[in-house]
Amino acid sequence: MIRTQEYNLNFGPQHPSTHGVFRLLLTLDGERVVKAEPICGYLHRGIEKLAESRTYTQIIPYTDRMDYLAAMLQNWGYVMAVEKLMGVEVPEKAEYMRVISGELSRLASHLIAIGTYSLDIGAFTGFLLAFRERETTMDLLEELTGSRMTLSFARIGGVAADAPEGWLDKVDKFMDKLPDCIDEYDGLITGNEIFQARTRDVGVLKPETAINYSISGPTLRGSGVDYDLRKAKPYGIYDRFDFEVPLGKNGDCFDRFDCRMREMRQIIRIVKQAIEQIKEIDGPVIAKVPKVLKPPKGDAYEEIETSKGIIGYYVVSDGSTKPYRVHVRRPSFINLGYLDEMLRGYLVADVVAILGSIDIMLGEVDC
């Protein structure tokens, strides 16, 4: 018998499949993974610390930089926490604007997730087609907010601006077009036998383990756990919309991918309902809040469902214009917790498939 030896392999930090700067120290036995040690912090900017020297409004652009693919959802979580702290009532129209822009952000994030995932597996066309629709999504968001990725659209007490004229119709038109596009991705990626062979029964995450590891988002729902904050604990006005929560069965890479795919169809449903309902509402898009925000002493925690999972903002106020402490529960970081055990026993080629299926966002992991 030949004596074999385990060896280390650095996966990243500059590896295109890590979707950012993320290092994975793999201990390999031949081609099988024995141990995987995620090493993060390459994109650490100290946003939580920076927040302590900024006023409450000034923190909003920094939250963009956490999950820059779905910036509106990050803004939303933060402003909700501050609104809870201050007891601000958000106007109805602002809630609808948040839902529409937030769901568009989620769509943009999911399109990247499925596009880059197909690229990880080796299908280049799927990546390009997903980016084509993402471009339209970003064009719409640009028209609304002025920025393409880092939107900074939410404000404490509402949103920055009302929709420009004709914008809602444009979104509506895009939503009419989108199902055909998703059918295209389904035909191109989901139905592909090679793709299925690469992802089925790879990186299985059991529902109990997922709950124990506090995993959230499509990664959790891929394992069949029905927990979507929009349904389980409706924040904002999500209880007014009729939509389903797509669930997986086996908890493998394919299910996680498929969950995102089916979630996109639900996004269309939500946005269409929101556009229908917002047209009947007239009013301001921002509540009357003082220019200098001085929340009372105390703390508030608010969590929302982003494209990656549950993001929670914990804001502590000492009564001054600047927060005493801001802590963020970042879903990408927590979803990474199980990566080591998930990778064990799989081949090096599967590492890319599993890491991509969790859909981490490095700006959020390192904060």
Added chain:
Amino acid sequence: MFGKGLVKGMQITWKEFWAPKATIQYPEHQNPIPDRFHGRFVLDLNNCIACGMCANACPNKVISLRKQKVGTKQFLTNYVMNIQYCMFCGLCVESCPKDALHFSKVINMNQYFYNNIPLVLVQREAPAEPVEKEKPAAKPTSQPKADKSAPTAKSEVAASKASDKEGE
């Protein structure tokens, strides 16, 4: 049947092959820029009252402005944006009470030299005449005072004020 999905994928690829191109040839053709686009800043000097609200609203302390008192009004002598630190979040534009600061649709802000990066929106001398016209009698006594106070007023930049507060 195995291979059905592959065939379907190829059909879609074939269909997309003949579809009109989604990309444009960038430098020659450009997508229209929306009205709310966050491009280079423009300062409307007729409206600006040099209050410094924009400098205070900025999360990154990009804006530094100097002002001088001319008569009863504040006169903006210097308005510089360290654009390399700007996040283009739009909080300064939003905070402006007189609607003087705007975004333009200029996207190209590249500079070859580092020194040219700061965006100098205003750089001018304060007019001296209104002071003389209003208070001709008090001129000999107030003039040296004004000279002395001018440099301090200049250094009293709103942005540096904010940074002092942070240091405490």
